[in-house]
Amino acid sequence: MTMELAPPADGIERLYRETREALAGYFRRRHRAIHVVEDLLHETFLRLMRRPDRLGEARSPRAYLFGIARHVSAEAWRSAEPPAADGRVLETLAAAEPDPRLAAARETIAALPDLQREILDLRFQHDLSYAEIAETLGVPVGTVRSRLHNAMRLLRARLAQEDGASEGSPDHESRSA
Amino acid sequence: MNPEALEALVVDRELGELSPEAADLLEAYLRLSPEARASAGAMAAAVGVARATVRNHPGLAPIPRPGPVPLPGWTSWLARAAAAVLLLGGGIWIGRRAEVGSAGIPAGPAVAATGSPAARAANPWARYQVAYDARRGAYTVARHP
Numbered sequence: 001m002t003m004e005l006a007p008p009a010d011g012i013e014r015l016y017r018e019t020r021e022a023l024a025g026y027f028r029r030r031h032r033a034i035h036v037v038e039d040l041l042h043e044t045f046l047r048l049m050r051r052p053d054r055l056g057e058a059r060s061p062r063a064y065l066f067g068i069a070r071h072v073s074a075e076a077w078r079s080a081e082p083p084a085a086d087g088r089v090l091e092t093l094a095a096a097e098p099d100p101r102l103a104a105a106r107e108t109i110a111a112l113p114d115l116q117r118e119i120l121d122l123r124f125q126h127d128l129s130y131a132e133i134a135e136t137l138g139v140p141v142g143t144v145r146s147r148l149h150n151a152m153r154l155l156r157a158r159l160a161q162e163d164g165a166s167e168g169s170p171d172h173e174s175r176s177a
Numbered sequence: 178m179n180p181e182a183l184e185a186l187v188v189d190r191e192l193g194e195l196s197p198e199a200a201d202l203l204e205a206y207l208r209l210s211p212e213a214r215a216s217a218g219a220m221a222a223a224v225g226v227a228r229a230t231v232r233n234h235p236g237l238a239p240i241p242r243p244g245p246v247p248l249p250g251w252t253s254w255l256a257r258a259a260a261a262v263l264l265l266g267g268g269i270w271i272g273r274r275a276e277v278g279s280a281g282i283p284a285g286p287a288v289a290a291t292g293s294p295a296a297r298a299a300n301p302w303a304r305y306q307v308a309y310d311a312r313r314g315a316y317t318v319a320r321h322p
Binding site for chain 2: 028029030032077101102105106109110114115117118120121123124125129130145148149151152153155156159160
């Protein structure tokens with residue numbers, strides 16, 4: 001496979017060094033296989049190199065890279081290769097949650113629409129700001145803010161419900177006595 | 178302040194998205210209202226639980242949807258047949274062109290062997306062989322097999 005690219009913008013290698021771990025973490029959470037993560041990371045930077053001028057136009061280079069990474073990840077899934085095909089699984093899903101509050105939180109978040117879960121992931125796992133999330137997902141900042149607030153409201157209500165249930169439980173009563 | 182506005186401000190504060198001035202005003206308001214303070218505490222706790230949950234459960238990150246829905250039966254077979262005909266025709270054409278044009282043309286540069294995983298991780302281009310063509314002002318990239 002060969003292709004032509006525009007000359008590289010200054011500092012792309014520095015950007016690679018600065019964002020490599022964050023982007024690798026992003027791909028690991030979605031693909032969970034070492035060789036796939038590395039390929040996707042390099043594919044992300046290759047795409048960046050095709051249009052380095054766009055990097056200069058981006059308000060946040062980091063958010064712009066996450067935006068590319070998101071497309072690269074989606075395309076990798078479309079190629080229908082099963083994740084961790086070589087058996088080198090990096091992470092496994094946690095077993096049953098011992099803390100009922102965390103279990104309730106997990107259920108609540110799992111039931112959210114994809115966009116909302118993606119916003120939570122970019123914020124809490126990858127530490128992107130509202131503005132960076134908006135740029136990554138191509139949505140207005142107001143949308144990011146309102147979806148996040150809405151998710152937190154739902155979660156808070158669910159946690160309050162959980163706390164109410166545990167306060168009324170025999171276990172809680174025996175502990176309080 | 179209505180409860181929704183208060184919750185939104187608390188979430189923004191917990192996520193570092195509130196300006197210092199707004200954070201000071203919020204703090205002053207909470208000092209005056211114990212009820213609001215309790216509500217803000219519950220919301221701040223919810224943000225903490227959300228953070229812990231997202232970090233502990235990578236499976237909660239949405240997986241991009243797989244490709245478009247496949248075409249229905251007969252349409253799919255028709256598309257495959259058309260693709261097979263195109264591939265066959267293209268192959269014959271390329272083969273004939275190669276036979277005509279191969280005499281006297283030197284072989285292109287060989288693609289270098291893939292580096293070690295550590296070397297590949299060290300820079301973004303390690304999986305690719307990059308050569309700069311000054312005449313055209315562009316890079317040519319070949320991906321290692």
